[in-house]
Amino acid sequence: MDQALRRKVGPEGKVSYLEVRNLTKRFGDFTALRNVSLDVAEGEFVCFLGPSGCGKTTLLRAIAGLEPQSSGTIRQKERDISALPPSQRDFGIVFQSYALFPNLTVTANVGYGLASQRRKRTETAARVVELLALVGLPEAGAKYPSQLSGGQQQRVALARALATSPGLLLLDEPLSALDARVRMRLRHEIKALQRRLGVTTIMVTHDQEEALTMADRIVVMNHGVIEQVGPPAEIYRAPATAFVADFVGSMNFLAGKLEAPDRVRLGNLVMSCPIQDGLESGAAVSLCIRPEDVRVRDLPAEAANRVDVTVTELDFIGAFCRATLVAGELSLVADFSSNLIRDLGVVVGASLAIALPPDRLRVFAA
Amino acid sequence: MSLVLAASAVRASREDLAMRAGVVALVAILLLIVGLPLWSLLVKGFQDVDGHFVGLANYRAYFASPALFNSALNSFDVAALSTTIVVPLAFLYAYGLTRTTMPLRWLFQGISLIPIFAPSLLPGIALIYLFGTQGFFKALVGGQIYGMKGIVIAQVFYCFPHAVLIMTTALRTADARLYEAADALRASKLRIFLTVTLPGAKYGVVSAAMVVFTLVITDFGVAKVIGGNFNVLATDVYKQVIGQQNFSMGAVVGMVLLAPAALAFVVDRLVQRKQVALLTARAVPLVPRPSPGRDAFFTLFCTVIAIGILAILGMAAWGSLIKYWPYNLSLTWENYDFEKFDANGWESFGNSVRMAVGAAIFGTALTFVGAWLTEKTRGFGAVRGLVQLLAFLPMAVPGLVLGLGYIFFFNAHGNPLNFLYATMAILVINSVAHFYTVGHLTAATALKQIDPEFEAVSASLKVPVWRTFLRVTVPICLPAILDIAIYLFVNAMTTVSSVIFLYAPDTKLASVAALNIEEAGTTAAAAALCLVIVATSAAVKVLHLLADRFLLDRLQAWRRR
CATH class of the missing domain: 2.40.50.100 (RNA polymerase II/Efflux pump adaptor protein, barrel-sandwich hybrid domain)
Structure with missing residues (x-):
């Protein structure tokens, strides 16, 4: 591995939890990701930041296995997951659209992944109660998603993603569909929750303020390549390229x-x-x-x-x-x-x- | 390098493989029930009576025969004339339903749909009562209702609801902001109509014209009942096959019949494709405001049309209750005692219901699961494309042509599926195949409307995909599933053309029995049987509407906001 690259993308002194190496994704003639390499440490909160079409969502979906890469490898906890279908990888995911099942109650939504784990019914119920308390919706269990506000729905989606205790939490523009006030509040709540649980998290966003306030490290992307990786303050104060300087702040x-x-x-x-x-x-x-x-x-x-x-x-x-x-x-x-x-x-x-x-x-x- | 190459594709999970197997099975089924029968028909056209290859000889014979070729011209004339009459009438009617505040719009809408529930021979029978040699108003048409005149009037009745439905949809999806902008720019009413309303409804008009043209040119019932000596393509196919047992020539006429239907279908698809992004999610729906003059005009217009529809239905109903037209007008139920007129009696009605229920159950399951597999299978693009193509094919194929293909394919020596021939099963299969496209499209549209990430979420939660299908997808799509089932039921109940070659003595259907009874000269009993069909399919539709409104609302509380 190229030393310079290692220094650029690897957090010093921490064991890499997720290792992305030379990832390339082509859609026909269009190259969405060009030789992307990245390390994420265990427990870290990383934001992929960039304008629309920069490849940030494609990278997230490749990590989830939803959009298989054209070439390159992904290792999670030393295990090569590059060729595994999504159902055999270890992650929880929250989408911008929430993707809550509208015909199931909040309890059934949150417990959806638990039901297939052959746990005891009482155990599942207790876990759901615990998760709803965790996201601050202890009373919402019997309601249907359409009876909740957008912010509440997004919390339920978060609880559902965390229910099976995944090793990696993927957030695909989770706050974009919410209005400004709710967005601000949820930013802090998600960040606090992540810190408390210590779950390794990757969030995709095009909102620089969101990235700056929430992330431990920001990955700025443009045209399918990584422009800069670093802590928010470094990205802001010492942009590595003209693109980063222009895009952030x-x-x-x-x-x-x-x-x-x-x-x-x-x-x-x-x-x-x-x-x-x-x-x-x-x-x-x-x-x-x-x-x-x-x-x-x-x-x-x-x-x-x-x-x-x-x-x-x-x-x-x-x-x-x-x-x-x-x-x-x-x-x-x-x-x-x-x-x-x-x-x-x-x-x-x-x-x-x-x-x-x-x-x-x-x-x-x- | 080899490592990189090895990693370039995500392995398919067992689930992916199962879904791909499902898609392949679907392709096989569609080939079996649509593709291969049509292929057999195509091949038959190049063979002589004994099955030897004769090249284009049959086609040469066809075009050399003035009588046969004349039918093609007749078919075209009738279709063109009917389309020219139906489209403007349906446009105005749909405009009244969607863009005015005239009273009782729901009732007018309901009345306009009535012909959908009737077999196409019903309007023919009613016209015979009204204008036939012994009709009340025969003086109005000089007693010459048999032939082109009768066919066109009956077709207008029969095709009207289809055109109204398409145009109602086209006119309903209007963006109020465009009208406000035009008003603000002080455009005149006429200018607004020409520059905003018409362009918005343009695709609907073209689509309606294509659908009506196809319906008329492929319909068999009307021409059979009221065509007299006026021959059209559809009756020619029937005569060649049933009358003269000339299967090769039947196949040739079938191919000739297929051409305009397929052409109209292609035009319709091209137009539909253009329409996609006409209405954005941000559009503000147009709510019509009262305008006394306009509303009065449309109330009058729609009333006249509605009375016309009711008159034709009412005439058939009255005729079915009359002892001996036109000499003894006293009422009786005797004509509903079908044993007297047809060996099968009421049994044919039972057969129709059995077939319609079978088509509704199997057809809904096949179209919905099929559409779901095509939408949700990961990768496998080429095969999924093939499914799309095969799913669209039935819409372009007239029922008569498909039915003929079924004879050639399933009755062929050496076909292991030969045992299906002359059973109830083949009638059900044929109905499912014939009406496959609309079911598939309805299911695909419903599936496209639900969040595309449900499967991704399920995968991340390690929940098998079939579980999400049963627990989430099916409940959400239940209204669409009911729509498909009702559509299949009603069409299977009323169809004549696709089953006319396929029934056996013990599987005779009500619509076919009505045709036979009419042929035998007992018009009243034929009318009675048609009315039983109308009553059944309309009743099922009403039950569906009630279920939609009350049952779904109660069972699916989550739909309420």
């Missing part, structure tokens, strides 16, 4: 040219940046900074990357304002808190001195 992309390993020219401005080993001098690059990293307050006169700008637009977002700042040909957006706007008297047309802190800058080949 907001980002200014300023077109420029790399003059020296630590200097980028933007028109007639020159900015200091962290040293770039990978890029040649003279290369066309994008200099990136997040809107909230643009500094305004307590600016020393000799601050690095100081620029005098004019405020040309001010969009009220609520907790903060998004300002469009222009200096010559340079144009970027910055997020200013309401406090700051008030204190500095920022209005459209005002002149302002800002700084782009070098340690907050990222440079990508354009």
